[in-house]
Amino acid sequence: MFLKRVALKRDEIEYSRQYPFHIPAISTFSEMDLNKNVTFFVGENGSGKSTLLEAIADQCGFNPAGGGRNNTYDLHASDSALGPYLRLSWMPKVTNGFFLRAESFYQFATHLDEMAQDDGQTYASYGGKSLHEQSHGESFLSLFANRFQQKAIYLLDEPEAALSPQRQLALLKIMHDLEKQGSCQFIIATHSPILLGYPDAEILSFDDGEIRPIEYEMTDHYQITRYFLQHRERMLEQLFSEDGEEE
Numbered sequence: 001m002f003l004k005r006v007a008l009k010r011d012e013i014e015y016s017r018q019y020p021f022h023i024p025a026i027s028t029f030s031e032m033d034l035n036k037n038v039t040f041f042v043g044e045n046g047s048g049k050s051t052l053l054e055a056i057a058d059q060c061g062f063n064p065a066g067g068g069r070n071n072t073y074d075l076h077a078s079d080s081a082l083g084p085y086l087r088l089s090w091m092p093k094v095t096n097g098f099f100l101r102a103e104s105f106y107q108f109a110t111h112l113d114e115m116a117q118d119d120g121q122t123y124a125s126y127g128g129k130s131l132h133e134q135s136h137g138e139s140f141l142s143l144f145a146n147r148f149q150q151k152a153i154y155l156l157d158e159p160e161a162a163l164s165p166q167r168q169l170a171l172l173k174i175m176h177d178l179e180k181q182g183s184c185q186f187i188i189a190t191h192s193p194i195l196l197g198y199p200d201a202e203i204l205s206f207d208d209g210e211i212r213p214i215e216y217e218m219t220d221h222y223q224i225t226r227y228f229l230q231h232r233e234r235m236l237e238q239l240f241s242e243d244g245e246e247e
């Protein structure tokens with residue numbers, strides 16, 4: 001583990017009613033201790049997970065649009081509004097790592113293609129060929145399998161976006177192998193009940209206007225998925241009849 005604490009410099013905030021400080025979970029946030037090699041951010045859509053993850057990436061020196069320290073490219077509106085207000089405490093500090101942002105992965109792939117024109121080794125860390133020549137899920141897994149190394153911090157925003165359930169399991173295995181071999185830290189924003197099942201991880205919920213630890217089995221992701229799989233017909237019947245009542 002490297003990143004031990006993330007704190008918000010509240011005294012420097014000028015406009016607390018504006019984005020990102022008005023997001024309920026951010027408005028009550030002061031600091032979080034990171035106690036495990038793997039930390040998950042969970043919560044409803046719009047609860048502030050990406051905002052905080054991107055801000056941490058920004059303070060790690062990674063491109064907030066996605067990538068590591070050496071990936072300098074511009075993407076419209078990719079600056080982190082929250083980043084400058086965070087204080088990160090390290091023990092020890094690492095500079096290796098990567099910020100995966102599913103929504104701008106296409107632009108990251110284009111950026112790599114541009115780098116590869118000058119440096120033939122560029123694709124070596126990404127499965128040996130352009131990420132554009134691989135499917136969305138294949139390119140994600142190429143990144144995880146080839147680029148991820150020891151002594152690094154990985155910040156992943158919804159890595160399941162392109163991954164089949166089988167490949168989500170493959171990602172869990174890659175994470176586990178890296179953790180077993182040595183030091184590696186992951187902070188992952190996810191909606192995937194499969195990824196959340198990683199053993200001995202800390203899960204932080206962004207729901208109900210605060211960031212707090214939650215047990216795997218208590219997450220909506222686990223409970224709703226479990227109920228759906230066990231009672232699919234009953235759940236759908238109920239859901240569709242509720243729709244009918246609203247009309």
Ligand SMILES: Nc1ncnc2c1ncn2[C@@H]1O[C@H](COP(=O)(O)OP(=O)(O)OP(=O)(O)O)[C@@H](O)[C@H]1O
Pocket residue numbers: 019023043044045046047048049050051052189
């Ligand atoms: N650049 C921005 N300017 C203003 N508001 C923003 C901006 N980016 C996000 N927001 C708002 O901030 C809130 C939190 O967004 P964020 O992307 O952090 O949520 P999230 O928890 O990652 O959601 P999801 O699970 O859907 O990815 C949302 O209400 C969103 O509309």
